[in-house]
Amino acid sequence: MSTGVVVACDLDRTLIYSAAALRLGGEDEDAPAMTVAEVFDGEPISFWTRDAEQMLGDLVEASTFVPTTTRTRKQYARVRFPEPGPRYAVTSNGGHILVDGEPCADWSRAVRERLDECAPLTEVVDHLAAVGDDAWVRKHRVAEDLFTYLVVHRDALPPSFVDDLTQWCAERGWTVSLQGRKVYCVPMPLTKSAAVAEVAQRVGAGRTFAAGDSLLDADLLEHADVAFRPAHGELHEAGWQAPHLTVTRRAGVAGGEEIVARLLAAVRAEAAPEGSAA
Ligand SMILES: [Mg+2]
Missing domain, CATH: 3.90.1070 (Hypothetical Protein Ta0175; Chain: A, domain 2)
Structure with missing residues (x-):
């Protein structure tokens, strides 16, 4: 089932975490179960919690989930999403919109024209x-x-x-x-928010939910109807706030899991008629 919601989610340190960014803390036996989200040169280099990965599958099913990243297309292609995976993705900080893995040529051309401004x-x-x-x-x-x-x-x-x-x-x-x-x-004209707005228009979504952790996500969060950021990263260090923004309680990979859970709850609340028990 799909609702009229686009969920635009940053990848690194929002959804997936390198070993250095996990911030597990606590006792080893209390660490969450994790799975590998990315392999590079034969080594696992990015992770999410097992629960986050599972909920992500539900989120992809319940919304138009759009990974929205500064990664290049090649770097993006290494991320292992649960099958069947997202149909759309925004890479290169908005430079490319991928549809079933293929870049949209019209969009890429329009973006390059806009870069003449700087x-x-x-x-x-x-x-x-x-x-x-x-x-x-x-x-x-x-x-x-x-x-x-x-x-x-x-x-x-x-x-x-x-x-x-x-x-x-x-x-x-x-x-x-x-x-x-x-x-x-x-x-500056190369933004995640412009590319996500284009995807929202194409799929006819009325609402956009977003999550991100860095200054390059600020415009994405600003333009969203509902926004989340983790309690770590560049925006957190800057104390970045907005009226429609929720900051996670936890940091690190647990904060990433919390973001997926909150996005999924928000999408489900949107789909359920007000006052319904569904
Ligand atoms: Mg990030």
Whole structure:
């Protein structure tokens, strides 16, 4: 059964968690059962709780569930969703809409045209090459010719680097987000919310629910009717709030499970007529 709700959910540190992001805490025997959400180079690298994975299957069935990620298409393709998996996905921070795994060419073209409004990618890449230092930059990356990011040694990152870069980028119509070991520079017109609005229009959904943890999710959460974020991550550290936003009680992978549970409850409440016991 499908309702008129689009559920747009960020992946990393919202739905799936690397070992470093799990924040299990407590005693080993109290840790939740977990399953592998992603394999890279033959190694399991992302996880969700077993309960979260199970509820996700229900959520995909009950809504138009749209994984909404800054990951490139290739990075997205590694995530193992419960079968049959979501029909739609938004990758590359809104740069691509995937329908049954295939990018929508019209959307990709329209997005590229919008990027003429801000400084070109090459200018930002050159700037990062000039200001990045091998002492703390592990890799320079360009994602799908749309945006760029650094993989850094977070502990060695100069204290003012992100603030200085944020200011430099803002003057050029770009935005900066620090997530785990990655410093993203993304053109401001490249947003998750625009791509999700396009999917909502295509499927005729009247309502959008969203979840995310980073600054690149802020526009997605702002534009949603109902929003959730975990009690960790960039938005949490910034104390980000909105009237329609709920913050999870728990952090780490348990917070991820809580997000899936809350999204599923919200979708089911939407589907049930008011006052019904269903
Ligand atoms: Mg995230």
